[in-house]
Amino acid sequence: MSSAPAYDPIIQAHAGVAATQGKGDEPAFMRTLLCDKITGYTACQAVTSALFLRERTGVGQHIDLSMIDSGLFFIFLDGFQNHTLLSDDHERGGMLIDILYDPWVCSDGGVIISAGSYDMQKRFLTSIDMQHLLEDERFATFENQMRNIHILIGLVSERYAELTCDDIVGRLREVDVPCAKVMTRDEVLAQEQLSANGTVDIYDHPIAGPSRRILAPPLFGGERLESGSGAPTHGQHTREVLGSFGLSEADIQKLSSDGVVA
Numbered sequence: 001m002s003s004a005p006a007y008d009p010i011i012q013a014h015a016g017v018a019a020t021q022g023k024g025d026e027p028a029f030m031r032t033l034l035c036d037k038i039t040g041y042t043a044c045q046a047v048t049s050a051l052f053l054r055e056r057t058g059v060g061q062h063i064d065l066s067m068i069d070s071g072l073f074f075i076f077l078d079g080f081q082n083h084t085l086l087s088d089d090h091e092r093g094g095m096l097i098d099i100l101y102d103p104w105v106c107s108d109g110g111v112i113i114s115a116g117s118y119d120m121q122k123r124f125l126t127s128i129d130m131q132h133l134l135e136d137e138r139f140a141t142f143e144n145q146m147r148n149i150h151i152l153i154g155l156v157s158e159r160y161a162e163l164t165c166d167d168i169v170g171r172l173r174e175v176d177v178p179c180a181k182v183m184t185r186d187e188v189l190a191q192e193q194l195s196a197n198g199t200v201d202i203y204d205h206p207i208a209g210p211s212r213r214i215l216a217p218p219l220f221g222g223e224r225l226e227s228g229s230g231a232p233t234h235g236q237h238t239r240e241v242l243g244s245f246g247l248s249e250a251d252i253q254k255l256s257s258d259g260v261v262a
Helices: 008-014 017-021 034-057 067-079 096-100 118-127 131-135 142-147 149-160 165-174 185-189 192-197 238-244 249-257
Strands: 104-106 109-113 179-181 200-205 209-214
Touching (some): 008 017, 008 067, 017 067, 067 096, 104 149, 104 165, 142 149
Antiparallel strands (some): 104 109
């Protein structure tokens, strides 16, 4: 497929991202340039490793990187849970990602929880007044809960629909069950945690005016990197680039006048 265009949604389809995000036989695409970004991060890791090897040995590397390889490597561990062990006696169980990433629908929105043990499930069910389900053989152990997870979800969903997001989150945090309200974009940006982290920056773009940006996540020695300049407009640095090649101002002006560069 060397001649096929490698756009992000195409790679999502080929690398299994769409298959793992959907339910059953219904695929779903991540609505972000996921594979483009994954490949970029993978390239950065590869370059860093190659530079480290060169620093230690003096030998450089030629790096060859495939978008489909990067995407599948990223998604495989949890997304292909039942496609790893190949022995005939391997039990294909419910997918962990199908259990973890479905929000519970409340009366005014959604809440996501991460109750990954039987003790957490007990506290979770007790906090919403459904501890009687623990006496049901189908849900009496964590293994049974996982085998009957869709039945459990159906029963608990009715209770969730009676409660608000804030009520649910308050109850679950009180008993130390990891949870979060599923936030809107505006709610995400308004979080006190982002303010405490210094994550969001408002600045004056030279062309677009007041703009919001997310600063680089790493802190080096407790300090965040200074933001770079925005992407240049088309042809913005033509003269600087040509000058760096050794062309005189007269030559650059002639190229511009003749329409060779702009």
